[in-house]
Amino acid sequence: MKINLKVWRQKNNKAKGELKDYKVDHVSPDMSFLEMFDVLNEDLITKGDDPIAFDHDCREGICGSCSMHINGRPHGPLAGVTTCQLHMRSFKDGDTIVVEPWRAGAFPVNKDLSVDRSAFDRIIAAGGFISVNTGNAQDANNLPIGKEAADEAFMSAACIGCGACVAACKNASAMLFVSAKVSQLSLLPQGQPEAKMRVMAMVNQMDAEGFGSCTNTGACSAECPKGIDLSNIARMNREFFSANLTGK
Amino acid sequence: MSNILDSKIPEGNLNEKWTKYKSSVHLVNPANKRSLEIIVVGSGLAGSAAAASLAEMGYKVKCFCFQDSPRRAHSIAAQGGINAAKNYQNDGDSTYRLFYDTIKGGDYRAREGNVHRLAEVSSSIIDQCVAQGVPFAREYGGLLSNRSFGGTQVQRTFYAAGQTGQQLLLGAYSALERQVGMGQVKMYSRHEMLDVVTIDGKARGIIARDLVTGQLERHFGHAVLLCSGGYGNVFYLSTNAMGSNVTAAWKAHKRGAYMANPCYTQIHPTCIPRSGDHQSKLTLMSESLRNDGRIWVPAKKEDAEALRNGTLRPTQIKEEDRDYYLERRYPAFGNLVPRDVASRAAKERCDAGFGVNSTGEAVYLDFFYNMTEKYGRTEATKKGIENPTAPQLKEFGAGVIKEKYGNLFDMYKQITGVDPYEEPMQIYPAVHYTMGGLWVDYNLMTTVPGLYALGEANFSDHGANRLGASALMQGLADGYFVIPYTIGDYLADEIRTKAISTDHPAFAATEKEVEDKIQKLLNIKGTKSVDHYHKRLGKIMWDECGMARNTEGLKSAIASIQQIKTEFWSNVRVPGEANEFNQELEKAGRVADFIELGELMCKDALERNESCGGHFREEYQTDEGEALRDDVNFAFVSAWENQEDGWKLHKEELKFENIKIAARSYK
Ligand SMILES: Cc1cc2nc3c(=O)[nH]c(=O)nc-3n(C[C@H](O)[C@H](O)[C@H](O)COP(=O)(O)OP(=O)(O)OC[C@H]3O[C@@H](n4cnc5c(N)ncnc54)[C@H](O)[C@@H]3O)c2cc1C
Numbered sequence: 001m002k003i004n005l006k007v008w009r010q011k012n013n014k015a016k017g018e019l020k021d022y023k024v025d026h027v028s029p030d031m032s033f034l035e036m037f038d039v040l041n042e043d044l045i046t047k048g049d050d051p052i053a054f055d056h057d058c059r060e061g062i063c064g065s066c067s068m069h070i071n072g073r074p075h076g077p078l079a080g081v082t083t084c085q086l087h088m089r090s091f092k093d094g095d096t097i098v099v100e101p102w103r104a105g106a107f108p109v110n111k112d113l114s115v116d117r118s119a120f121d122r123i124i125a126a127g128g129f130i131s132v133n134t135g136n137a138q139d140a141n142n143l144p145i146g147k148e149a150a151d152e153a154f155m156s157a158a159c160i161g162c163g164a165c166v167a168a169c170k171n172a173s174a175m176l177f178v179s180a181k182v183s184q185l186s187l188l189p190q191g192q193p194e195a196k197m198r199v200m201a202m203v204n205q206m207d208a209e210g211f212g213s214c215t216n217t218g219a220c221s222a223e224c225p226k227g228i229d230l231s232n233i234a235r236m237n238r239e240f241f242s243a244n245l246t247g248k
Numbered sequence: 249m250s251n252i253l254d255s256k257i258p259e260g261n262l263n264e265k266w267t268k269y270k271s272s273v274h275l276v277n278p279a280n281k282r283s284l285e286i287i288v289v290g291s292g293l294a295g296s297a298a299a300a301s302l303a304e305m306g307y308k309v310k311c312f313c314f315q316d317s318p319r320r321a322h323s324i325a326a327q328g329g330i331n332a333a334k335n336y337q338n339d340g341d342s343t344y345r346l347f348y349d350t351i352k353g354g355d356y357r358a359r360e361g362n363v364h365r366l367a368e369v370s371s372s373i374i375d376q377c378v379a380q381g382v383p384f385a386r387e388y389g390g391l392l393s394n395r396s397f398g399g400t401q402v403q404r405t406f407y408a409a410g411q412t413g414q415q416l417l418l419g420a421y422s423a424l425e426r427q428v429g430m431g432q433v434k435m436y437s438r439h440e441m442l443d444v445v446t447i448d449g450k451a452r453g454i455i456a457r458d459l460v461t462g463q464l465e466r467h468f469g470h471a472v473l474l475c476s477g478g479y480g481n482v483f484y485l486s487t488n489a490m491g492s493n494v495t496a497a498w499k500a501h502k503r504g505a506y507m508a509n510p511c512y513t514q515i516h517p518t519c520i521p522r523s524g525d526h527q528s529k530l531t532l533m534s535e536s537l538r539n540d541g542r543i544w545v546p547a548k549k550e551d552a553e554a555l556r557n558g559t560l561r562p563t564q565i566k567e568e569d570r571d572y573y574l575e576r577r578y579p580a581f582g583n584l585v586p587r588d589v590a591s592r593a594a595k596e597r598c599d600a601g602f603g604v605n606s607t608g609e610a611v612y613l614d615f616f617y618n619m620t621e622k623y624g625r626t627e628a629t630k631k632g633i634e635n636p637t638a639p640q641l642k643e644f645g646a647g648v649i650k651e652k653y654g655n656l657f658d659m660y661k662q663i664t665g666v667d668p669y670e671e672p673m674q675i676y677p678a679v680h681y682t683m684g685g686l687w688v689d690y691n692l693m694t695t696v697p698g699l700y701a702l703g704e705a706n707f708s709d710h711g712a713n714r715l716g717a718s719a720l721m722q723g724l725a726d727g728y729f730v731i732p733y734t735i736g737d738y739l740a741d742e743i744r745t746k747a748i749s750t751d752h753p754a755f756a757a758t759e760k761e762v763e764d765k766i767q768k769l770l771n772i773k774g775t776k777s778v779d780h781y782h783k784r785l786g787k788i789m790w791d792e793c794g795m796a797r798n799t800e801g802l803k804s805a806i807a808s809i810q811q812i813k814t815e816f817w818s819n820v821r822v823p824g825e826a827n828e829f830n831q832e833l834e835k836a837g838r839v840a841d842f843i844e845l846g847e848l849m850c851k852d853a854l855e856r857n858e859s860c861g862g863h864f865r866e867e868y869q870t871d872e873g874e875a876l877r878d879d880v881n882f883a884f885v886s887a888w889e890n891q892e893d894g895w896k897l898h899k900e901e902l903k904f905e906n907i908k909i910a911a912r913s914y915k
C-alpha cells in the first residue's frame with residue numbers, strides 16, 4: 001500500500017509547529033502503525049532529514065507510552081486499541097492520515113508527537129496510593145475480598161495512564177484517569193481508611209495541573225483503549241461530595 | 249579462586265542463613281539515614297520497590313528512568329503471574345519446594361543460598377502487594393486464586409488476568425509516588441544514566457542525560473543501585489520493550505563490575521511468529537496459556553507443507569495425524585515442561601520440516617480440547633444440561649477461556665488477524681529474558697563497592713534457565729525485602745562520608761568522557777542508520793548464539809561482530825544535536841553497547857563446553873537430543889572482568905550442599 005501522511009512537526013516546547021506531508025510506499029497491511037513510522041524514519045535518516053519523534057516502548061498496548069492523535073481520534077479509528085496495536089490493515093491504499101500529538105494545556109509538547117504527561121504522576125503522588133510501608137502487611141488471605149469487588153477494582157486498575165481521555169475531551173479533563181484510580185482503591189477494603197483524603201487530594205492536584213472540568217460528554221470513555229467506564233467518574237463524584245460534606 | 253568473587257553467603261544451615269543474617273547485619277540509625285543518599289537507576293519492579301522501601305526507611309533517594317513516567321518500565325508488560333510458596337492450594341508446596349524447583353529449573357547453575365532466601369521472602373511479597381491494593385484474581389469465596397506454570401507440579405502462581413506485571417508495577421509505582429509526594433524520593437523521568445562515577449574505587453554517583461533538553465547532569469549518591477532490567481534486545485527482535493537496553497549495566501562493567509553468565513538467555517516457547525522484515529519486536533503469548541493449550545505439529549510432512557502454503561487449515565487435520573510432541577517426549581510434565589526444553593523441542597520439529605506458517609517457523613498452541621471437554625462440559629453440568637451439543641460445549645468453554653485469557657486472545661487476533669477461539673494459535677520461540685547480568689554477592693553488591701544490581705540486571709537467582717513467574721518474584725524480593733537489609737551492611741560504614749560535591753574532578757572527568765562519546769557518535773555522519781547495525785547484530789546473535797550454539801558458529805559470530813563494530817563507528821548516521829530531544833542518539837548509544845556485549849556473550853558461550861538450561865551447545869547433547877551438563881568441569885559461575893585488552897574470566901564455584909545435583913529430567 002501507499003500512504004500519505006500529514007504529521008505534526010515541532011522542534012521543541014517553545015517552537016511553533018506545523019503539519020508536514022510525507023509519503024510512505026511499500027506499506028504492508030501486517031505492519032503496525034508504529035512500524036510504518038519506523039519505515040518512514042529510516043527513510044528520513046538516510047535522506048539526512050530529522051526523524052519524527054514519538055513515544056513508544058512496549059508496543060503491546062500496556063505501557064501507555066504511545067500517544068498519537070490519528071485522523072482526529074486518540075489512538076486512531078479502532079475502539080479498545082492503542083496506537084501501537086493499530087495495524088495498517090485498518091487503512092486503505094492511498095489513504096491520507098493526519099497525525100498529531102495529544103492536545104491539552106496540561107500536556108505540553110516536547111517534540112513532534114511526544115508530550116509531557118508528568119501531571120499524571122503528580123496526581124498519583126498527591127494521593128493515588130494506600131499508605132502501607134514495606135513489611136507492614138498481614139497474610140494476604142486474612143482479608144477475603146468478594147470476587148465481584150475484586151474484578152471491578154481490576155477493571156478500573158486496567159488504566160494505562162496514556163492520556164487519550166484528556167486528548168479526547170473538548171475541555172481536556174482528566175476525570176476518567178483520576179476516577180479510575182480513585183475507584184480501584186475505594187472498591188477495595190484496604191483503600192477505605194484513606195478514601196476521603198485521597199479523593200480530595202487527587203482532585204485538588206488535578207485542578208492545580210490545569211486540566212479542564214467534566215461536562216459529561218463521554219468522549220473520554222469512548223476513546224479509552226482500556227474501556228475504562230464512565231461509572232468511575234460517577235463514583236468519584238459521589239466520593240468527592242461526601243468527602244466535602246464531612247469536611248475531610 | 250580469586251577472592252574478589254566472595255559470594256558472602258552466610259554460614260549455617262540453609263534455612264537459617266537469612267534469618268541469622270537479618271538479625272546480625274549492621275544497622276544505620278534513623279538520624280544517619282537522613283544524611284545518606286541513594287541513587288536508584290530504574291523504576292521497574294526492582295527499582296520502584298527499592299526506591300520506595302529505602303525512602304520509607306528514611307534514606308534520601310533519587311530514582312531515574314528513561315520513560316516519561318516510572319509506571320511505564322518494562323515490568324508493566326509481564327503477563328502471566330508471580331510465584332510464591334504460600335501453599336494456599338494445599339498441594340504440597342513449601343519454601344523448600346520452591347527453592348528446589350528453582351535450582352532444578354535453573355539446571356543447577358544458581359547459588360543455593362540466594363535461591364533459598366528468594367523462596368523465603370516470596371510469601372511476604374504477595375502480602376505486601378495485596379495491602380497496596382493490587383487486584384489479584386480471586387475465587388468466589390474471596391480468597392486468592394492460583395494457577396500453575398512450567399517446570400512445577402504445584403499451583404503457586406498468583407495473577408491478575410494477563411496483566412500481572414502491570415498490576416504489580418502500579419502497586420510499586422504508587423508506593424514510589426507516595427514517597428515522591430512526601431519529598432523522600434526525587435524522581436527523574438526521561439533521564440538516561442550514561443556512566444557510573446567512582447571515587448577511590450567506590451561508586452559515588454552517575455552521569456545522566458536529560459532526554460528532553462539533552463543536558464548532561466551529575467548526581468552524587470553514597471550508593472548506586474542499578475535496577476535497569478535485562479539485555480534481550482541485543483537480539484534486536486525480542487519480547488522486551490523497545491527501549492530495554494544494557495547501557496547502565498555495561499557502563500558499570502566498564503568501570504569494574506563483572507558480568508556473570510552473559511550467554512544464559514531465555515528463549516520463550518510461546519510467542520507470535522514474525523510476519524516480515526518490518527518487524528520491530530515480538531509479542532509474547534503468556535506461558536499460562538500452556539495450562540490449557542496443547543502444542544502440536546502435523547505428524548505428516550505433506551500436511552505441514554499444505555498448511556504452509558495455505559491449502560489446508562489446522563482444524564482439518566485429524567486427531568491421529570497430529571503430533572503432540574511435548575506430551576510424547578515428556579509424559580510427566582507434558583505441555584508444562586520448562587521453557588528451554590519447550591523451545592528446543594519446537595525448533596527440533598520445525599528444523600525437521602514440520603513447522604507450519606509460511607516461514608516454516610511455527611507450531612500450534614491449541615485450546616480446543618480444554619475449551620470443549622474440560623470447561624465446556626463443566627459449565628454444561630453447572631447449567632444442568634446433560635447432553636450438550638458440540639456448539640454448546642464450545643460456547644460455554646469459550647466463556648471460561650475468555651475470562652482467563654481474554655486480553656491475550658484479543659491481542660493475538662489484533663496482531664495476526666486470526667481468531668484463536670476458532671483456530672489454534674501459531675507460536676514460535678523468541679528471546680525473552682536474560683539470566684545473565686552483573687555479578688553480585690549475597691548483598692546484591694557488584695564487584696565495585698557501593699554499586700548494587702537488582703532485578704533482571706543481576707545474574708543471581710535463575711541459574712541457566714528461569715522458571716515462569718519467577719522474575720517478578722525476584723525483582724520484588726530484591727527491592728522490597730533484600731536490599732533494605734543488605735545495604736545497611738555497607739552504609740553503616742559510610743555514615744561519616746559527607747555528600748561529595750559534584751564539582752569533584754571524578755565527576756568532571758566522567759562527564760567529559762560521556763560528552764566526548766556523544767560528540768563522536770554525532771560526528772561520524774555516515775550513511776547507515778542505527779537500526780541497520782542493530783538488525784545485523786541481532787541476526788548474528790539469533791543464528792549463532794540463540795537456541796543452539798556450536799564452536800564454529802560462535803567463532804564466526806565473534807569475527808562478524810567485531811566487523812560490525814568497526815563499521816558502526818565509521819559509518820553510522822546519527823542525525824540531530826546533543827542538546828535536544830534526540831531519540832536516534834539514545835538508540836545509537838545503546839546499540840554501541842549491545843555490540844560489545846554481543847561479543848562477550850559469544851565468548852562466554854564458547855567457553856562453556858557443556859549444555860545447560862538456555863545454553864545449548866550442539867556438541868554436548870545426549871542421544872535423545874537432551875542437554876548434556878558437565879558438573880565436574882562447569883559447576884561454576886562465569887564472571888568476566890573488563891580489561892584494556894579484552895576480558896578475563898573469573899570462576900565462582902557453585903556448591904550444592906542441600907540438593908543432590910542430578911540430571912534434569914521432565915520425562
Ligand atoms: C512480555 C514479557 C512478559 C513477562 N511475563 C512475566 C511473568 O508473567 N512473570 C514473571 O515473573 N516475569 C515475566 N517477565 C519478565 C519480567 O517482566 C522482567 O524480568 C522484570 O519485569 C524485570 O524487572 P526489572 O525491575 O528488573 O527491570 P525493568 O522492568 O526492565 O525496568 C528497567 C528500568 O530501568 C530503567 N533504565 C534502564 N536503563 C536505564 C538507564 N541507562 N538510565 C535510566 N534508567 C534506565 C528503565 O527506564 C526502567 O525503569 C516477562 C517479560 C516480558 C518481556
Ligand code: SF4
Binds near residue numbers: 159176220223224226
Ligand atoms: S482512562 Fe483510559 S484513556 Fe485515560 S489514561 Fe487511562 S487508559 Fe488512557
Ligand code: FES
Binds near residue numbers: 085
Ligand atoms: S507502546 Fe506501550 S502502549 Fe503503545
